[in-house]
Amino acid sequence: MEWLYEHREGFRLEPDADPETGFLDRFKPVGEVAMICKVLFREGVAGSHQVDLARRLLDHLWRDVLDGGRMLEEGQRREPISPVPFDVYLPFWEMGYRQPHVDRAVRLNQRLDSWSAMEMRPVRRLGLSAFEQRFGLTPRIPVEEAAARTWLARAPEPWTVEGYAAYDVTHTVFHLTDWGARPADLPPATADYLATWLPVWLDDWLDLRRWDLLGELLVVDACLERPTLDARAWRGFAAAQQPDGAMPAVRGMPEESDEDAVFDMVYHPTVVAAFAATLATSRAFSRLVGARPSPGATT
Numbered sequence: 515m516e517w518l519y520e521h522r523e524g525f526r527l528e529p530d531a532d533p534e535t536g537f538l539d540r541f542k543p544v545g546e547v548a549m550i551c552k553v554l555f556r557e558g559v560a561g562s563h564q565v566d567l568a569r570r571l572l573d574h575l576w577r578d579v580l581d582g583g584r585m586l587e588e589g590q591r592r593e594p595i596s597p598v599p600f601d602v603y604l605p606f607w608e609m610g611y612r613q614p615h616v617d618r619a620v621r622l623n624q625r626l627d628s629w630s631a632m633e634m635r636p637v638r639r640l641g642l643s644a645f646e647q648r649f650g651l652t653p654r655i656p657v658e659e660a661a662a663r664t665w666l667a668r669a670p671e672p673w674t675v676e677g678y679a680a681y682d683v684t685h686t687v688f689h690l691t692d693w694g695a696r697p698a699d700l701p702p703a704t705a706d707y708l709a710t711w712l713p714v715w716l717d718d719w720l721d722l723r724r725w726d727l728l729g730e731l732l733v734v735d736a737c738l739e740r741p742t743l744d745a746r747a748w749r750g751f752a753a754a755q756q757p758d759g760a761m762p763a764v765r766g767m768p769e770e771s772d773e774d775a776v777f778d779m780v781y782h783p784t785v786v787a788a789f790a791a792t793l794a795t796s797r798a799f800s801r802l803v804g805a806r807p808s809p810g811a812t813t
Contacts, residue, residue, distance in 0.1 A: 515554075517759035517784055518547060519567045522574050524777030527585055538589050538598040543781055544575050545602035550789045552605045553693055557796040576611050583613025590619045595628050597642050604645050620649065630654035636663040637682045637689070644689040661690060666704060672711040677727065680715065684730040687737050694793045697739045705738060712738075716747040725754045726763040729786035736793035743794055743801075751790070761787040 525547070527540045551568040554560050560568070580586055583606070589599040600620050603613065623629055624646060634642075640660040643653035653660075661667055665679050666686040675683065687708070690700050700708075712735055719728040728751055735741045755761050761783040762768070770776045 515560075515564045515567045515571070515759070515788055517756075518781070518788070519571045520758075521777055521781070522571055524774060524781060525575055525579050526774075527579060529585070529588075537592050538596060541586075541589060541598050541602050543785075544579055545598075545605065546782065546785050547575065548572060548602070548605040548609070549693060550785050550792075552609055553789060554792050555609070556695065557792050559792060559795045559799060572606075572609070572611075576606060580606075583611065583616055586613060587615040587619070590616060590623075594619070594623055595626070595632060597632075597645075600645065600649075601641075604649060608648065621651070624651055624654065635682070636660065636665070637685050640664055640686060641689045644692070648692070657690075661686070661701075666707070667701075669703065669707045672707075672714065675715065677724075680719075680727055681730065684727075684734050687734045691737045693789075694733065694737045697737055700737070700739075708734065708738060709740070713742060713744060716744050720747050720750045723750075723754070723765045724763075725751060725761055726783035726786055729761070729783060729790045732790040733786070733793055736790065736797050741794070741797050743798060748794070751787070755787060759787075760784050 525544055528537065551572050554564065554568050576582065580602075583603070586599040586603050589596070593599075599616060603616050603620070607617075639655060640657065640663075643655050643657045643660040646653040647657060664682065664686045666683045687700065687704075688694070690704075691697055692699070712731065716728065716731055716735070719731060728747065732744070732747060732751060735744065756767060760767065760780050763779060763783045768776055768779045770779070
């Protein structure tokens with residue numbers, strides 16, 4: 515969390531982006547950090563310094579990057595059917611940040627047939643349905659129906675998983691468990707499939723030193739009702755983290771002089787590291803006291 519806060523200026527939008535490039539391209543990092551801060555507050559295992567940094571980072575992102583939510587409103591105006599402003603807004607909304615114009619736009623656009631007709635990857639559709647549900651809306655495509663279309667739901671041959679499929683696996687688990695809040699919501703057949711093959715995948719991506727993906731798989735482990743908290747994977751993952759808290763995506767830190775370029779390559783694995791450490795610590799504490807993970811935990 516220290517590295518993310520110290521490099522908070524790296525979270526930047528491009529209001530004058532060329533339409534072909536896309537105004538919304540820079541929004542994703544903001545939403546990802548907000549989601550992980552929500553998890554950190556929910557699990558209640560972070561120290562007071564970490565919690566304070568997370569709160570200050572959130573305030574900066576909402577006030578200075580999103581301009582109090584007005585940039586989300588502008589994004590929705592430019593691309594009315596894009597789910598990106600909603601994706602970013604939801605975790606802020608759940609933590610008490612409000613922008614009435616975005617609220618109204620989401621509720622209006624969600625009723626359009628184009629909202630449910632948008633073509634997207636199955637795991638992306640699952641995420642949108644889960645987000646609608648969290649926002650208090652009836653998903654246009656039920657969560658169960660969307661989940662059944664994903665790679666993970668079909669339990670394919672485990673040796674066929676590669677980078678894109680592995681990220682689809684991790685996000686399917688995130689959406690079905692509400693980012694680790696409800697491990698019991700993972701279908702039993704899916705949980706059994708992961709219990710069998712996740713240890714193998716952890717070994718593979720540890721050996722390849724693909725830290726970003728390894729971190730997401732460690733989160734998946736912590737989203738299971740009986741996590742392994744794999745010691746070898748965690749030792750390797752922790753050793754890759756830099757003294758200042760930054761986490762490289764693959765192998766070592768990028769050799770770049772441009773600070774913005776380094777930020778863009780490093781912020782996501784660093785966010786993932788914070789997510790993984792928070793959930794794993796919470797699960798380890800739960801194991802010590804013999805309790806199940808509580809979705810209502812607070813700091």
